[in-house]
Amino acid sequence: MNTILVTCATSTIGNRVVNNLRNAHVHVKAGVRNRAGARNMSGDNIDVVELDFEKPATYLAALEGVEKVLLILPVIPNQVEITDAFTKAAKEKGVKKIVLLSGLGADIKSTSDILRWHGEKEKVVRKSGISYTILRPGNFMQNYIKGCYSKMCGNGKLTLPQGDAKINQVDANDIAQAAANVLTNFGHKDRIYNLTGYSYTNMEIVDLISNITGKKIEYEDISEETARTKMKQCNIGDWMIEAMLGLQRACKEGLMEAYSMDLKNLTGKGPTTFAEFAIRHKTIFSS
């Protein structure tokens, strides 16, 4: 049986890829830290397995019988060390292919912790001795409707420290489709793909949302200090706040503006526009 392990299976991308693979009748191991979050993952071809990256004792059982892995790491400071330990376990278990979810702008020399971690994880996977494909998605559109990021969208205002930079926005559904295709089709050996949508300034995004909902939203470019205070109010830990601010700085410097044909080549269709995304989520944006 050709089994695919999806790590962080409850994450924005993991969850969608598990669904896509289920629909393609592929046998999937959904690696989760907490089974409670995996209640919607049922089906004859899905096994939910414990995989907590902070518990190396869970690695080998999760990797048992696995041919390919979609490796998604949580945003935690030791993710590079975890990638190293996990890929070694994958090699030991005879895994044939790793598809790594990295990020646009991944760079071992980046001043942004998150982009540097992506670059270092890529390096670990490239040197693992296992065939790989690296996926570098832009900013998930879903960030605008989820978690603390979305709270910064509240009260008729989007407040982010991103200046007037254009930032690449990609729909998680498109990323998941591309990832599922890479996992189930031949080829893609040792390739790096930039999974991009179109790039927008936050001013353009609030105008699109305002036009679709009929409710005026404004964008306010805030200082890092104000963003830090707002994130603290969301109970985010200090290291995560600094990592997020580093990423926002990279966005403001224009490092997240890019366009590539990779997504279209992998999915056979052009990327979802932010307008299409906002129409799909009109109820959330209107509330």
Ligand SMILES: NC(=O)c1ccc[n+]([C@@H]2O[C@H](COP(=O)([O-])OP(=O)(O)OC[C@H]3O[C@@H](n4cnc5c(N)ncnc54)[C@H](OP(=O)(O)O)[C@@H]3O)[C@@H](O)[C@H]2O)c1
């Ligand atoms: N968000 C973006 O715009 C974006 C853009 C490019 C790349 N990325 C990358 O995509 C990856 C996932 O980010 P995301 O924003 O999609 O995350 P997310 O949706 O917030 O999900 C985080 C996931 O990490 C899991 N997790 C946390 N700690 C874990 C542990 N110790 N062991 C196993 N699983 C653990 C969570 O599981 P529980 O359900 O148990 O909490 C959850 O499934 C990151 O590497 C990020 O850098 C994100």
